[in-house]
Amino acid sequence: MATLSYAAKDSRTMVRRNLKKALRYPSLTLTVVIMPIMMLLLFNYAFGTALGSGIGPSAAGGGEYIDYLAPGIILMAATSGALTTAISVCVDKTEGIVDRFRTMPISRASFLTGHVVGSVIQTMTSITLVIAVALLVGFRPDATPVEWLAAIGLLALLTLALTWLSAGIGLVAKNVETASNIPMPLTFLPFIGSAIVPPESMPAGLRWFAEYQPFTPIIETLRGLWLGTGIGSSAAIGLAWCVALTVVGYLWARRTFKAGAKR
Template sequence: MNSAKAVQKSPSLLTTNLVFIGRSLRHSLRNVESLLMAILLPIFLMLLFTYVFGGAIDTTGQYVTYVVPGIILLCAGFGSSSTAIDVATDMTNGIIDRFRTMPIRAVSVVTGHVVASVARNMLATCIVIGVALLLGFQPEAGLSDWLFALGLVVLFILTYTWLFAAIGLVTGSPAAAGGYGFVLLFLPYLSSAFVPTNTMPSWLQGFANHQPITPVIEALRALLIGGPIGNNGWIALLWCAGILLLSLIWCAVAFRMRAGRR
């Protein structure tokens, strides 16, 4: 006699989400390439910007302090981009069909990848800050500043991850999904992440000052090393919340198109 039950229960939404989160976390730990990327990239970028570019950009030796928010966002961008590949893989290899024939909310499979991405990227963020401290980063933040800064970083990671999840849903293959994220990964370079925007040509300043990355960078910088935060906090929150909302809607629509009944 086996223990298979005659009557079927559906698992709760919470159980479904927890199972998928567990699955994606296991994937993250076992996908050695992306795990190494999440750990090594922050270290290499910190060293690169501090020791290679830093001297030329800022001769006072304090560039490490200036660049920390930029490296955090750059790593978060890279780290969350693998979500597009994870989602596209699930959509193409047939496992999604099995989930869809089960009495569960199949879209939870995407939620699992998003939560795992946030976990991976928080690890990367901690590594950035840790390496920065070793290299002479001198934050001036109090406890509440740290909490606000971390909250903003989490919101930024969530936004980027859901956006990449949507890209993974609309692209045909994992390889294509990996390619489309390029534009998003390029955005931090065209912001105040690495150099003040007033050093850029005026036509570029217009873009750099008004794209979403700059207020996030400025808000983080103000929170971590002091200085006036101005409107940057609110503008950063609005940008992130707005893009997050649009990404969620895009994901819902794309999932229905991709994995809905036709």
């Protein structure tokens, strides 16, 4: 029990450290927030008329194209947050701070826990800002409070999964440039899904990939919760992907961190 209390206390200290660091150097966090907002505004105002007429109102739950677009872009805010985690962990590793922590009487688990929890808080804050902008430009969900809680919970679980994966990326990356480049496919993978247009409108091979990649069922679940469109098996599949990615990311990051301590 004392060991758990000791680890929890050290983890809280690491979370505060990472949040203070984010406040002191906000440029990366702002960049990650601005990108989904720019995508939202670009696709809604520059391409919204053409894309909206192509997919029809039924795909957006009877609403405008912004109603179809917003859930995918909001999810993109979660994937963009992975970038900050990978860079932050890699900076600590390459600057020797990790080695310094290993010589101190602190819980070994607190380093990764602090980064992951701090990054989840930052990413969820970014998601809140993107949702606010989406509402300002016309996103009109008709979800109940319970459905809103379910949608936020799903986004939080996805954020946790991607954050653990990104922590592993930051530990294996040789430098900050590599750490910033490896997560980029995660950021744009929602576009090769149902974020912008339905997979049914894509060529056969691309349609197959869009339908079976991890983010499409999560996006469809968010649409169903917010707009009342059909969810079907998407919720179960989306949750399964989130849990699987969380487990894989956690085990990978923990194993890589322990392997680094033995060198």
